Amino acid sequence: MEEQTNQGETNNEETPKIPTEETTNTEPVEGIKEEAAEIEPTADSLMEEMMSDEIPAAPAPGFQFESSLELRFVRDKVNAARAEAKGYIIGQEEMIDLLLIGIFTNGHILLEGVPGIAKTLSAKVLSKCLDTDFSRIQFTPDLMPSDILGTSVFNLKTSEFTFKKGPIFSNIVLIDEVNRSPAKTQAALFEVMEERQITFDGIKHEMEYPFLIIATQNPIEQEGTYSLPEAQLDRFLFKIIMDYPDLKQEEEILNRYKNTSLSPNLDAINKVFSTEDLQKIQELVTQVKIEDQLLSYIAKITHSTRNHAKLYLGASPRASLAMAKASKAMAAMRGRDFIIPDDVQEVAHHVLNHRIILTPEAEMEGLTSKDVVEEIIHKIEVPR
Numbered sequence: 001m002e003e004q005t006n007q008g009e010t011n012n013e014e015t016p017k018i019p020t021e022e023t024t025n026t027e028p029v030e031g032i033k034e035e036a037a038e039i040e041p042t043a044d045s046l047m048e049e050m051m052s053d054e055i056p057a058a059p060a061p062g063f064q065f066e067s068s069l070e071l072r073f074v075r076d077k078v079n080a081a082r083a084e085a086k087g088y089i090i091g092q093e094e095m096i097d098l099l100l101i102g103i104f105t106n107g108h109i110l111l112e113g114v115p116g117i118a119k120t121l122s123a124k125v126l127s128k129c130l131d132t133d134f135s136r137i138q139f140t141p142d143l144m145p146s147d148i149l150g151t152s153v154f155n156l157k158t159s160e161f162t163f164k165k166g167p168i169f170s171n172i173v174l175i176d177e178v179n180r181s182p183a184k185t186q187a188a189l190f191e192v193m194e195e196r197q198i199t200f201d202g203i204k205h206e207m208e209y210p211f212l213i214i215a216t217q218n219p220i221e222q223e224g225t226y227s228l229p230e231a232q233l234d235r236f237l238f239k240i241i242m243d244y245p246d247l248k249q250e251e252e253i254l255n256r257y258k259n260t261s262l263s264p265n266l267d268a269i270n271k272v273f274s275t276e277d278l279q280k281i282q283e284l285v286t287q288v289k290i291e292d293q294l295l296s297y298i299a300k301i302t303h304s305t306r307n308h309a310k311l312y313l314g315a316s317p318r319a320s321l322a323m324a325k326a327s328k329a330m331a332a333m334r335g336r337d338f339i340i341p342d343d344v345q346e347v348a349h350h351v352l353n354h355r356i357i358l359t360p361e362a363e364m365e366g367l368t369s370k371d372v373v374e375e376i377i378h379k380i381e382v383p384r
Helices: 002-014 027-039 043-050 071-086 093-104 119-128 146-150 185-186 189-195 247-257 275-285 292-306 318-332 341-352 360-364 369-379
Strands: 108-112 134-138 150-153 160-165 172-176 197-200 203-204 212-217 236-241 311-312
Touching: 027 108, 043 292, 043 369, 071 093, 071 119, 071 275, 071 318, 071 369, 093 108, 093 212, 093 275, 093 318, 093 341, 108 119, 119 134, 119 172, 119 185, 134 360, 146 150, 146 185, 150 197, 160 203, 185 189, 275 318, 275 341, 292 318, 292 341, 292 369, 318 341
Parallel strands: 108 212, 108 236, 134 172, 172 212
Antiparallel strands: 150 160, 197 203
């Protein structure tokens, strides 16, 4: 009996004790629960964050949008072109950007301004930045369509007529004072501006890529000028209205050219864009995203010009297409692969000002096309 008792005591000593609720230490479990609560917020905390009135912190000064497109290439090329232009043109930064947008969207540009504000110089400087051919045509009242497009010349050796191409067969064509020539000469540009080809004697002659027309006109002089018809104006992507430089810019112009009486030497301008570069940039611009609500926003702006009390003629669907293309190019130049309402608003006036006609009453009130376009933009709700 004693032996059995001793064995039972020995077994009791060797048997491990099972922890009870009283002896269990709950501190580690509570710590795990607290950590889990910190990692996984509750529904109440999420609602508090959503209902908070705190404004999110602004991006850092050097913040850049991460784009899926190679837009750094576009930005570098644009900055290089701006730097070349600043060496010859003082001010007119917006005009330079709009000319670049015209190149990136394959659209023609109309420059309008008083004499002596560097309309022709701006077009020549920009054309020098392109590694392409350039030609300049001075429009005069006696200019004929064949002087621009070309003509048939009889070859005495072959006893056949051969087509001799005119100065329009180039990549960048500067037409100086486009409203100096009569209507039949202006009409000769219809086909080449829209379809980038001409038809002569039933034979089609296509233009080489790229093909861009930059035209200038003087809005002040009326004698000896022929106003462009609306059908001709509608083929221009932009009508850029250039103004006088301010006082500081005027002084800078004098300081730069005070010791010379010669015209600026444009041969020193570096070639920034090759033909391959332009093709690449245009492909990137077409890939910039535009949301449906922004397409609706553009359509509302154009549609409002057709029902406005102060407008005799509204814009056509071609204006909506031009606004969308120009907005995408503007976004790409700013390093974004998507457009925002600010892009549309900045190009809207330049796209619409030559496509709308004010009523006589609006002109008597002293309104301009820019005033009416701004009024339309302010009335339409901006998409968010």
